[in-house]
Amino acid sequence: MSEGDPSIIEGWRACVAAAASRGTSLRLRGAGTKDFYGEQLAGEPLDLRDWRGIVDYEPSELVITARCGTPLSQIEAALAAHDQFLPFEPPAFGADPTIGGVIAAGLSGPRRMFAGAARDFVLGTRLLTAQGEQLRFGGQVMKNVAGFDVSRLLCGSLGILGILTEVSLKVLPRPRLERTVRLELPAAAAVAAFNRWAALPLSLSGAAWADGIAWVRLAGAPAAVRAAREQIGGDLAETELAESFWNDLRHLRLPFFATGSLWRVSVPPATAPLDIPTKPLIDWGGALRWYADLPAHVPVREHARSAGGSALAWRGPAPESRFHPLSPVTAALHRRLKQRFDPAGVFNPGRLIAGL
Amino acid sequence: MDFSGSAITMAAMAGSEVTDIAAALRQVLPPECVLGRPEERRPYECDGLTAFRELPAVVVLARTAEDVRRTLLTCQRLRVPLVARGSGTGLSGGATPHPAGVLLSCARMNRVLEVDAVNRLARVEPGVPNLKVSEAAARHGLYYAPDPSSQVACSIGGNVAENSGGVHCLKYGLTVHNVLGLRGYTVDGELLELGGAAADGPGLDLLALAIGSEGLLMIVTEVIVRLIPRPPCAQLVMASFADVHSAANAVAGIIAAGIIPAGLEMMDRKATAAVEPFVHAGYDLAAAAILLVESDGTPEEVREQVQEIEQVLRGAGAGAVHVSGSEAERLLLWSGRKNAFPAAGRLSPDYYCMDGTIPRKHVGRVLEAIEQMEDRYGLRCMNVFHAGDGNLHPVILFDANEAGSWERADRFGAEILELCVALGGTITGEHGVGLEKLNSMCVQFSPAERAAFFAVKESFDPQGLLNPGKLIPTLVRCAEYGRMHVHGGALAHPGLPRF
Known part of the structure; x- marks a missing residue:
């Protein structure tokens, strides 16, 4: 299969539909370097690495757009060739995480307080939903306030709302x-x-x-x-x-x-x-x-x-949950968002919050 | 996605009688906070987009978070829509009242509650004007970075609702990058705290979702903003260009040279001609376009960067290049840019300011297209824009007293926005959708994407009481707009790929 072959997305769509109709769930997975992260792993693994490749990168626009399965190393190499970088310094915990996994986890490195967090650099996303639709939020421009900022909501969502198929990130020149x-x-x-x-x-x-x-x-x-x-x-x-x-x-x-x-x-x-x-x-x-x-x-x-x-x-051992517990009001909002986006509970059940 | 957009509007419309609403609110709020007489409500009939006017059923002047909570509970009980408003400077009709609803003014909630210099943050009420935050932080050498041109008047609450920008966004970010936390109430009157003084928190990033949500998801009663150190030195470089394409190339050249200026603005000749007699900034009126490029940092850093900027500008074909010689001159050069909209008001009885964003590389192309549209619509348009961000602010000049003039301006604006979308950009960079750009939302987003927005809305506000009818167009509305503009064969640039 070539990079960006639409049949890859078609295949995922079929997996999602099948899981929804059978009442089973999918465990979205890139390189698996963050399997340890989150509350639990559940569902049939769906490997997202085939949908890969840099879709667009123009250094003078300060934006890179890549498919979710693109290895982080490939993105960093492309940026380095133009003396640019991802200022949030995403951590990698093993052999080559994917950019989809980086954004779904939303983790940031040592520069976070000085340059910004992962979510601060997310400009746009594409999402394959439980209904099999590909949605596009945000875009490739620096400023965009059309509609709710769903792209940033997806950053750190650990895949519970759908499959992040593509991301556009703001990049910056490397410090001199x-x-x-x-x-x-x-x-x-x-x-x-x-x-x-x-x-x-x-x-x-x-x-x-x-x-x-x-x-x-x-x-x-x-x-x-x-x-x-x-x-x-x-x-x-x-x-x-x-x-x-x-x-x-x-x-x-x-x-x-x-x-x-x-x-x-x-x-x-x-x-x-x-x-x-x-x-x-x-x-x-x-x-x-x-x-x-x-x-x-x-x-x-x-x-x-x-x-x-x-x-x-x-x-290591966690008390009641890995993540700090949410307030009841916030937890209720999470439940309602999950219910609306993924009513059949197909995507990464319980990964971000137990029972969700 | 499971949604029912039209149901939201219907539920919101089923309000009670105006007198009942005012009476119910007076039972839980001090009577002087509830304005019921038409002459009291009149000043609230529009925000900065004066073409849209509605008289609200009741106006509430909230003084405290508790006033907000009680207003919400009353609206919830009576099933009455609620529209929050800060200073009313918004440009997209986001605070246009609902005729059967409550207009909640947060302007009196204007206290800076705390400046925590050590953690570099401030806790402020939503009615605090943007500039007051920086003034409160100034004695610590800190400031709040986002600076919309209306920063003397516009409120932090409004900035949060619109995710406002300003002229320094490329380096310092938008509101979403500079707000650490929000405290407020859900439509049910339950306390909701998002984010906070700590950098990271558990769960979904609801803070990012709430910022820019135009009052559709919650009502904010307190904002925690990030403060950053004020750079000790800033200088502005002004360059003249004989054509807009060279100016646009110079913008790309600066970025390609690895420079992120503190500000990077472009004005075309029509804009400089409009502001110069008014501000006497010293703009080059012979130039087709001028660029304003700001460098900030330590004195040594600024000196180095200004030299590099000058070099790039000259290399890109700049005619005159001038560097501000004093702080007073720097501020004067900026004041011309920040007064572009008032200047438009002197040129023309009415003006309509647009807010599209495009990839920077298309700047020249869009400015040319706008020039052609001027002829077609028989209206003039001046262009000021945040070139570093690719955020255009075409200002269409018209006379509302002339029959059909506003309709032409409206169509002209919509066509500019459609071009922005076609070129991979967006219909609003920093002013928001409000009521104004509902039709353009149909162009930018598919029905399934709009359904996702409704899904978000319903998760927070299932009855659709908070600012109903804004931000997300219903299916019906888009179908009507589509019949008018798309299927009529009038869709602009049909040959361009849409996404």
């Missing part, structure tokens, strides 16, 4: 220069410093803390990077060391993450260190805190909630 400085600081001082710097015009592109060391990445015009370096101080990290740190942080490959269980806690960035008995790894300038191998009795969710945030049981 990136430099990383390291400072020895305790966690509390690092968080305070990150937030002090983030309130100044300092062209930050990453701020993380691990094992007593604060890592601060600066990106942009050489003059801006130089000025920021002077203001922040610290030791300049060698390029290779810096690159491998940010890459390993982005893809969760640092030794810190090589553990049995892992909690991912999202809080307002300036939140003081949480009263949790193990040392966290801090990313996103303080807004993201990872905890490894916590004893089961530590009430992580309570800590996160009282700080105004939420906690996700990334790996």
